[in-house]
Amino acid sequence: MQYQSQAVAKPYFIAAIGLFVGQILFGLIMGLQYVIGDFLFPAIPFNVARMVHTNLLIVWLLFGFMGASYFLVPEETETELFSPKLAIITFWVFLVAGALTVLGYLLVPYSTLAEMTGNNILATMGREFLEQPLITKIGIVIVALSFLFNITMTLLKGRKTSISLVLTLGLLGLAVFFLFSFYNPVNLVKDKYYWWWVVHLWVEGVWELILGAILAFVLIKVTGVDREVIEKWLYVIITMTLITGIIGTGHHYYWIGAPEYWQWWGSIFSALEPIPFFMMTVFAFNMVSRRRREHPNKAAVLWALGTGVLAFLGAGVWGFLHTLAPVNYYTHGTQLTAAHGHLAFYGAYVAVVLTMISYAMPILRGRAANSEKAQNMEKLAFWLMSISMLVITLLLTGAGIVQIWLQRISPTPMGFMAVQDQVSIFYWLREGTGVVFLIGLVIYISSFFVKGGAKAAA
Amino acid sequence: MSTTFTKSMARNIFYGGSVFFFLLFVALTVDTTHTLPKRDNSQNITPSVERGKKLWETNNCIGCHTLLGEGAYFAPELGNVYKRRGPEFIKIWIKSQPTGAPGRRQMPNFHLTDEELDDLVNFLKYTSEINTAKWPPNIEG
Numbered sequence: 130m131q132y133q134s135q136a137v138a139k140p141y142f143i144a145a146i147g148l149f150v151g152q153i154l155f156g157l158i159m160g161l162q163y164v165i166g167d168f169l170f171p172a173i174p175f176n177v178a179r180m181v182h183t184n185l186l187i188v189w190l191l192f193g194f195m196g197a198s199y200f201l202v203p204e205e206t207e208t209e210l211f212s213p214k215l216a217i218i219t220f221w222v223f224l225v226a227g228a229l230t231v232l233g234y235l236l237v238p239y240s241t242l243a244e245m246t247g248n249n250i251l252a253t254m255g256r257e258f259l260e261q262p263l264i265t266k267i268g269i270v271i272v273a274l275s276f277l278f279n280i281t282m283t284l285l286k287g288r289k290t291s292i293s294l295v296l297t298l299g300l301l302g303l304a305v306f307f308l309f310s311f312y313n314p315v316n317l318v319k320d321k322y323y324w325w326w327v328v329h330l331w332v333e334g335v336w337e338l339i340l341g342a343i344l345a346f347v348l349i350k351v352t353g354v355d356r357e358v359i360e361k362w363l364y365v366i367i368t369m370t371l372i373t374g375i376i377g378t379g380h381h382y383y384w385i386g387a388p389e390y391w392q393w394w395g396s397i398f399s400a401l402e403p404i405p406f407f408m409m410t411v412f413a414f415n416m417v418s419r420r421r422r423e424h425p426n427k428a429a430v431l432w433a434l435g436t437g438v439l440a441f442l443g444a445g446v447w448g449f450l451h452t453l454a455p456v457n458y459y460t461h462g463t464q465l466t467a468a469h470g471h472l473a474f475y476g477a478y479v480a481v482v483l484t485m486i487s488y489a490m491p492i493l494r495g496r497a498a499n500s501e502k503a504q505n506m507e508k509l510a511f512w513l514m515s516i517s518m519l520v521i522t523l524l525l526t527g528a529g530i531v532q533i534w535l536q537r538i539s540p541t542p543m544g545f546m547a548v549q550d551q552v553s554i555f556y557w558l559r560e561g562t563g564v565v566f567l568i569g570l571v572i573y574i575s576s577f578f579v580k581g582g583a584k585a586a587a
Numbered sequence: 588m589s590t591t592f593t594k595s596m597a598r599n600i601f602y603g604g605s606v607f608f609f610l611l612f613v614a615l616t617v618d619t620t621h622t623l624p625k626r627d628n629s630q631n632i633t634p635s636v637e638r639g640k641k642l643w644e645t646n647n648c649i650g651c652h653t654l655l656g657e658g659a660y661f662a663p664e665l666g667n668v669y670k671r672r673g674p675e676f677i678k679i680w681i682k683s684q685p686t687g688a689p690g691r692r693q694m695p696n697f698h699l700t701d702e703e704l705d706d707l708v709n710f711l712k713y714t715s716e717i718n719t720a721k722w723p724p725n726i727e728g
């Protein structure tokens with residue numbers, strides 16, 4: 130570790146992994162409810178499990194981004210963090226707020242939770258991914274502001290590299306677009322229109338800046354390739370991201386009551402969105418093949434390459450699959466959407482956070498890389514989780530295609546519930562594959578506890 | 588990438604391109620806002636619809652259902668349920684949950700009053716009349 134204050138990243142990473150486990154457990158609960166409808170009913174209705182699953186995902190990725198920033202920024206700016214103390218305080222605030230929110234979902238009926246937490250003052254709840262009570266949303270804004278303040282102050286007093294600038298810009302965008310979660314007009318079309326300013330402009334906009342910056346940082350470290358080269362790539366990639374992704378928001382405006390010209394704008398621009406993801410893959414492989422050093426942390430290199438490939442598959446290929454308006458007309462809101470959502474989130478954001486953890490965690494624990502044995506376990510976990518996620522995606526794609534056929538294309542369309550019965554075999558297999566994913570995750574966590582034989586200190 | 592294309596050129600294109608396309612997006616949004624009243628059925632937003640939307644949100648219906656194709660994929664599309672089932676069926680359905688049929692997907696009972704049920708149905712009626720460019724492909728959603 131080059132700077133003492135980088136140590137604050139550690140609790141963030143640990144919390145991230147802990148919440149990841151919770152996310153997967155609730156995923157498995159839902160997966161079972163898909164085939165055994167009354168499983169855990171009425172204790173945990175499906176919608177409650179879903180909120181926990183998706184909100185934990187977002188929260189642990191945010192923990193991951195923050196931890197990554199606290200590790201990355203001191204090293205890039207070549208100065209200690211502005212206030213490590215503030216970083217630790219915001220860590221606890223965020224963790225406690227997150228835990229209370231999840232407990233609220235699980236223990237109190239949602240309408241009561243809304244009543245208790247000020248939803249009557251400003252109604253923001255009950256929209257997908259933005260289910261958090263008003264006070265939690267305000268808490269998120271406060272945490273984000275204090276975090277941004279800390280990062281910006283550090284940046285101002287240190288060296289300003291492109292990587293740290295791009296990262297900070299991405300984080301700033303994340304905070305700014307979250308503010309649209311407070312805007313919830315009665316007009317449903319407008320509600321949906323601006324809901325996507327949070328959801329789409331996050332994952333296909335500003336989060337990609339964060340993704341690119343973290344990937345670039347790790348690639349510099351593990352390959353030793355010249356910073357000028359890597360940062361140039363970074364700029365080109367994020368340029369492509371924003372010039373395709375901003376107008377690409379239109380791929381969500383086809384059927385929600387917005388003007389029909391969005392079918393053109395959305396189709397054309399979002400069809401180009403895979404380009405930056407493809408470039409990321411080329412970038413990662415290119416840098417690794419041009420490496421000037423053999424970094425002992427092979428697991429981190431694997432994760433970095435995996436991020437490129439899996440993000441391209443999940444976001445690029447599966448995104449393209451249903452992004453053109455004439456296709457989306459049939460696929461909109463089916464299991465195909467869920468297939469894409471899973472591989473895109475996993476391949477891009479889960480993978481990049483785990484890349485950073487893989488690189489940083491050994492250093493935070495006083496060594497350049499973990500022992501051979503620990504690395505082998507981590508690599509096994511990479512393959513188990515990544516392949517099972519790919520298989521889950523393929524199974525949901527299968528379910529989606531049959532669903533679309535029976536419910537939307539067939540001359541004698543079947544009702545939704547009848548179709549769900551027809552595709553239950555896909556759901557059973559998905560659940561089994563989900564268990565493999567969990568095993569991968571358990572092995573991943575175990576790899577942190579392998580004793581002995583560490584590589585030389587950093 | 589060749590050496591004549593420098594990092595600072597890449598950076599400038601990034602800033603210029605992003606600002607340009609964001610402004611274009613804002614311009615399209617302004618135009619959308621102007622033309623929206625022709626399609627969004629906002630003339631039919633009554634206080635009852637407003638209460639209905641709030642009930643939709645505070646009971647987290649989106650956690651199982653899609654509405655105009657967005658939400659969860661566990662239970663049927665409800666953007667057009669008013670047209671598929673009609674008001675009376677919807678109210679009786681909501682009141683009679685959960686079915687308790689073994690192994691079947693269960694919907695909770697939300698203990699809504701008759702007035703609240705009317706509000707919810709009015710919200711679903713309003714939603715079903717938004718011009719969605721002929722989506723979904725058929726009545727099954």
Ligand code: HEM
Binds near residue numbers: 381399400449461466
């Ligand atoms: C890492 C980047 C991405 C992530 C994390 C992501 C995630 C998601 C998620 C979770 C949804 C479902 C939203 C909902 O619940 O309604 C979604 C929808 C969608 N995504 Fe992505 N996505 C990414 C990139 C892309 C790209 C690059 C494309 C296009 C090439 C794309 C095309 C779509 C489309 C068309 C939908 C709407 C599906 C529907 O109509 O039901 N996505 N995405």
Ligand code: HEM
Binds near residue numbers: 157182183467470474
């Ligand atoms: C491995 C075990 C997992 C299982 C069994 C599982 C299952 C599910 C289920 C059943 C849903 C609800 C679909 C619906 O609305 O009907 C869901 C939603 C979701 N899950 Fe998972 N999940 C798992 C892992 C993950 C992972 C690792 C991620 C992130 C990388 C993830 C991200 C999501 C997202 C983003 C949604 C919302 C999708 C959308 O709106 O389209 N899940 N999951």
Ligand SMILES: [Fe+2]
Binds near residue numbers: 329333380
């Ligand atoms: Fe999108």
